[in-house]
Amino acid sequence: xxxxxxxxxxxxxxxxxxxxxxxxxxxxxxxxxxxxxxxxxxxxxxxxxxxxxxxxxxxxxxxxxxxxxxxxxxxxxxxxxxxxxxxxxxxxxxxxxxxxxxxxxxxxxxxxxxxxx
Amino acid sequence: xxxxxxxxxxxxxxxxxxxxxxxxxxxxxxxxxxxxxxxxxxxxxxxxxxxxxxxxxxxxxxxxxxxxxxxxxxxxxxxxxxxxxxxxxxxxxxxxxxxxxxxxxxxxxxxxxxxxxxxxxxxxxxxxxxxxxxxxxxxxxxxxxxxxxxxxxxxxxxxxxxxxxxxxxxxxxxxxxxxxxxxxxxxxxxxxxxxxxxxxxxxxxxxxxxxxxxxxxxxxxxxxxxxxxxxxxxxxxxxxxxxxxxxxxxxxxxxxxxxxxxxxxxxxxxxxxxxxxxxxxxxxxxxxxxxxxxxxxxxxxxxxxxxxxxxxxxxxxxxxxxxxxxxxxxxxxxxxxxxxxxxxxxxxxxxxxxxxxxxxxxxxxxxxxxxxxxxxxxxxxxxxxxxxxxxxxxxxxxxxxxxxxxxxxx
Numbered sequence: 001x002x003x004x005x006x007x008x009x010x011x012x013x014x015x016x017x018x019x020x021x022x023x024x025x026x027x028x029x030x031x032x033x034x035x036x037x038x039x040x041x042x043x044x045x046x047x048x049x050x051x052x053x054x055x056x057x058x059x060x061x062x063x064x065x066x067x068x069x070x071x072x073x074x075x076x077x078x079x080x081x082x083x084x085x086x087x088x089x090x091x092x093x094x095x096x097x098x099x100x101x102x103x104x105x106x107x108x109x110x111x112x113x114x115x116x117x
Numbered sequence: 118x119x120x121x122x123x124x125x126x127x128x129x130x131x132x133x134x135x136x137x138x139x140x141x142x143x144x145x146x147x148x149x150x151x152x153x154x155x156x157x158x159x160x161x162x163x164x165x166x167x168x169x170x171x172x173x174x175x176x177x178x179x180x181x182x183x184x185x186x187x188x189x190x191x192x193x194x195x196x197x198x199x200x201x202x203x204x205x206x207x208x209x210x211x212x213x214x215x216x217x218x219x220x221x222x223x224x225x226x227x228x229x230x231x232x233x234x235x236x237x238x239x240x241x242x243x244x245x246x247x248x249x250x251x252x253x254x255x256x257x258x259x260x261x262x263x264x265x266x267x268x269x270x271x272x273x274x275x276x277x278x279x280x281x282x283x284x285x286x287x288x289x290x291x292x293x294x295x296x297x298x299x300x301x302x303x304x305x306x307x308x309x310x311x312x313x314x315x316x317x318x319x320x321x322x323x324x325x326x327x328x329x330x331x332x333x334x335x336x337x338x339x340x341x342x343x344x345x346x347x348x349x350x351x352x353x354x355x356x357x358x359x360x361x362x363x364x365x366x367x368x369x370x371x372x373x374x375x376x377x378x379x380x381x382x383x384x385x386x387x388x389x390x391x392x393x394x395x396x397x398x399x400x401x402x403x404x405x406x407x408x409x410x411x412x413x414x415x416x417x418x419x420x421x422x423x424x425x426x427x428x429x430x431x432x433x434x435x436x437x438x439x440x441x442x443x444x445x446x447x448x449x450x451x452x453x454x455x456x457x458x459x460x461x462x463x464x465x466x467x468x469x470x471x472x473x474x475x476x477x478x479x480x481x482x483x484x485x486x487x488x489x490x491x492x493x494x495x496x497x498x499x500x501x502x503x504x505x506x507x508x509x510x511x512x513x514x515x516x517x518x519x520x521x522x523x524x525x526x527x
Contacts, residue, residue: 052273053281055234068236088284089234090292111281 002043006078011050044083047113055089057096057107064097071108079105083112118163127156130173131250136226137177137219139285142184145247145275151187155180220339223248224287227336231300232283239274240303246271249328259310259325261317297340301349301406304332308353313512320364320514326357344399348407351392355413358385370518374422386417405441408433427456444475448485460492480509484519496526 017025029047036042051070058065079101086092089109096107131152138148155176169175230243238260245251245259257267277283288296311325333350340346362376371377393414396407412433419425434450447470455463467486476482487502503519510516 049280053277055281066233068234068239086282088282089232090284090288092282093234109281 004081015050046083049111049113051110054108054110055093057093057102057109058105059097059102064093064102066093070110071106073106076105118168120160120164123160123163126168126172127159128250130176132226132248133219133223134173134176134180135247136222138180138184139226140222141177141181143285145278147184147187148180149247151180151184152176154183154187158183221287223335224339225285227300227339228287228296229278229283229285231296231303232278233296233299234277234281234283235274237303237306239270240299241306242267242270243274244303244332245307245328248332251328255324259322297343297345300336301345304329304336305349305353305406307332308356312356317512319368320370320512326353326360329353330357342399344396344401344407345404347392347396347399348404348410351389351396351410352406352413354385354389354392355410355417358382358389358417364514368514369521370514372518373416376422378421381417389417390414403436403440405437408437408440412437425456427453431457444470444473445479448476448479448482452485452488455489455492460489464489464493481506483509484515487519487522491522491526499526 033042033045054070056067056069056071058067082095082099084092084095086095089111092109096102096109099107101107134155135148135152138152139145142148142151158179159172159176227244227248230247231240235243242256242260245256246253251259253268253271254264256271257264260267262270287293307325308329311322311327311329313320314322330350330353333346333353336346337343337350359376359381361382362378362380363371365371389410393407393410396404397411399407412430415426415430415433431450431453434446434453437446438450448467451463451466451470454466464486467482467489470476471482471486483502483505487499487506490499490502493499500523503523507516507519
């Protein structure tokens with residue numbers, strides 16, 4: 001079996017953490033990730049940029065509609081995900097618009113957090 | 118040169134200099150900070166020395182060096198930034214690029230600010246701040262929010278450009294038409310807020326209308342021969358040409374039927390009429406803005422309210438309804454029909470739109486109904502509609518207009 005573990009938290013509160021707290025959290029995440037990599041459970045995982053960077057894509061009557069911000073509809077539930085490589089947001093939106101469910105539901109496009117080396 | 122004249126140059130060149138700088142340094146914030154640095158140097162130098170031949174190129178050049186300084190000054194000097202400095206230095210000759218490249222920079226900036234991943238309000242705010250060069254305080258005033266709230270909104274938007282990977286480019290052929298529609302919608306939003314403010318003491322905010330016209334002219338120059346752009350520019354010029362007649366010295370609204378047409382700006386009307394003809398003669402599907410401009414042109418050409426070509430105006434609204442059906446246009450169509458077939462026929466149309474619920478919450482609906490009822494002599498119904506119209510608007514001059522109408526019926 002494969003499972004998707006979805007991490008929900010208050011990003012505004014989290015951003016208020018001081019450097020030491022964030023550092024500690026980051027270290028815990030690294031340890032956890034290493035742990036599940038070693039145990040063979042890990043498939044993929046990433047940190048996401050905050051919801052202020054999100055764009056929601058819908059296709060209605062063959063037209064791609066975009067809205068600023070995250071998906072915020074309680075009548076629909078997360079039903080799957082794709083992790084894609086795209087050269088910019090336009091390319092990501094174009095791919096999102098081709099997902100069949102974009103015609104009936106919504107696709108939230110959110111950039112992956114890239115840590116500086 | 119005095120600081121006032123230098124300020125005017127900054128105002129004229131800021132948008133275009135920024136557009137090129139963003140491409141060169143690859144970052145909105147860095148480009149903006151570096152341009153501010155360059156303005157400071159210019160303010161010092163131009164007050165004592167002569168103005169350079171090409172102030173924009175000079176500003177871009179100085180700002181580029183300031184950007185390099187800023188990166189160098191950053192405490193942690195990482196490999197990536199070293200590479201950026203290197204690229205910037207390689208771009209040292211870039212300022213002498215052909216004018217077409219620099220025009221493209223301006224279009225890149227316009228299409229980035231009007232990217233559909235931003236809400237319309239954010240698109241307007243980014244456009245006013247970065248392309249028109251308004252200060253954050255001025256943009257905040259346009260939105261009736263605090264400067265702090267607007268600054269926050271702009272910071273978030275620029276952060277989204279960087280983090281979400283919104284590209285700094287002019288859309289390619291397939292994507293261009295819908296994206297250009299989005300840009301025109303932003304320009305028109307700026308204009309309509311200037312033409313009839315949403316709220317406040319003044320009917321018009323001439324600064325915003327002027328900015329929108331400036332944007333329209335810029336787009337027409339950067340992307341020549343496009344009927345949508347020409348139509349929108351014509352529409353804005355023709356509406357704006359009536360500004361001196363639309364309010365009296367007390368700030369009260371003067372209705373179209375009461376306006377002194379000698380106060381209209383004839384030169385601007387001529388300009389608008391030429392553009393409407395250009396727009397309508399451009400091959401391809403008729404553009405909604407061009408048809409709206411054609412309606413404005415009929416008003417501008419009419420020697421008086423009574424001698425206006427109402428049948429043709431009603432016909433053009435029908436064309437518009439086929440291109441771009443919307444309840445607001447249906448309402449305008451009904452108002453034109455009232456001048457051709459009388460208010461009773463128009464009231465039927467308005468009631469039909471209302472019954473479909475298409476105009477729920479549209480603040481001018483009760484005002485149009487009130488006017489039709491008044492002309493039908495249904496005083497009591499008209500009075501109720503004027504009361505509803507007064508409640509629906511936040512704009513003081515409109516409230517005074519409705520009060521005047523009610524007094525006139527006594």
